[in-house]
Amino acid sequence: MAKGFDCATPLTAAAAKAFYADGYEFVARYLVPSGWKMLSKAEAELISKAGLQIVSVYETTADRALGGRAAGLSDGITAMQTARSIGQPEGSTIYFAVDFDATAAQMPAVIDYIRAASEITPGYNTGVYGSYSVVEAVSQAGACSRFWQTYAWSQGKQSSVMNIYQYQNDITVNGIGIDLNRSFGNEGWWNTLEYMLSPEDANKMIAFLGAGYMATEYADARAEFHRLANELRKASGQPET
CATH class of the missing domain: 3.20.20.80 (Glycosidases)
Known part of the structure; x- marks a missing residue:
């Protein structure tokens, strides 16, 4: 949301x-x-x-x-x-x-x-x-x-x-x-930025980051995985989480 x-x-x-x-x-x-x-x-x-x-x-x-x-x-x-x-x-x-x-x-x-x-x-x-x-x-x-x-x-x-x-x-x-x-999703919002990364490719990379997030118990490492995932979301025109 x-x-x-x-x-x-x-x-x-x-x-x-x-x-x-x-x-x-x-x-x-x-x-x-x-x-x-x-x-x-x-x-x-x-x-x-x-x-x-x-x-x-x-x-x-x-x-x-x-x-x-x-x-x-x-x-x-x-x-x-x-x-x-x-x-x-x-x-x-x-x-x-x-x-x-x-x-x-x-x-x-x-x-x-x-x-x-x-x-x-x-x-x-x-x-x-x-x-x-x-x-x-x-x-x-x-x-x-x-x-x-x-x-x-x-x-x-x-x-x-x-x-x-x-x-x-x-x-x-x-x-x-x-x-x-x-x-609540699928709103159809937009911006004028041009993205080099497609949402599909970004989400594949985010999935790998998610695996790393789940594999570690260190808070700093988890925070970095989350930050990187949000950078991919921004680069592909998707909302952060």
């Missing part, structure tokens, strides 16, 4: 480093083509250099998903173009926000919106941000493959399919207003 946050405020290099020093592993930022809250290529690069992973979320207005399929196709094209322009690699995820308390009557339009966005963004995984009922409905419809649930409007329920969970809103950390999140 990884510790993260989302925010509308663009991060400076100093802020990104401060969050990393505080133990945060990822930040969710707005993948929109314009406006004060947009994630720029320069910001993505400084976030990556600070050691944080990025989660992309597309949102213009809170209830945009009520536009259904036509809105999903339009937003999907814009999101994909924006992702490419700032260096978001294919294979990562673009989340589309359903940032309101969607009713059962509104759910067909929401599903159509997410499904259309997914269809029009080849190369990227598609996710949805929303309440428990939104995540469950979109998941059951097979409209996308990644799920970011907010506690808002969820009545204490947590979906078993969620990759990210937003559990607290509107706090201030390092001088910036943020919401708190935790992730």
Whole structure:
């Protein structure tokens, strides 16, 4: 499980480093083509250099998903173009926000919106941000493959399919207003760094280090095995443990 946050405020290099020093592993930022809250290529690069992973979320207005399929196709094209322009690699995820308390009557339009966005963004995984009922409905419809649930409007329920969970809103950390999140794997986060080592090869080497870790009883040796394993994880774009 990884510790993260989302925010509308663009991060400076100093802020990104401060969050990393505080133990945060990822930040969710707005993948929109314009406006004060947009994630720029320069910001993505400084976030990556600070050691944080990025989660992309597309949102213009809170209830945009009520536009259904036509809105999903339009937003999907814009999101994909924006992702490419700032260096978001294919294979990562673009989340589309359903940032309101969607009713059962509104759910067909929401599903159509997410499904259309997914269809029009080849190369990227598609996710949805929303309440428990939104995540469950979109998941059951097979409209996308990644799920970011907010506690808002969820009545204490947590979906078993969620990759990210937003559990607290509107706090201030390092001088910036943020919401708190935790992730559970397969989130589709990304960064702009280029890695020479594939995750598959890194994990093979980590397995050998794990054998050495288990074979020794010396604390200093175990600490070094753990450190080296985390260096391999970082070098291959994987979160530390």
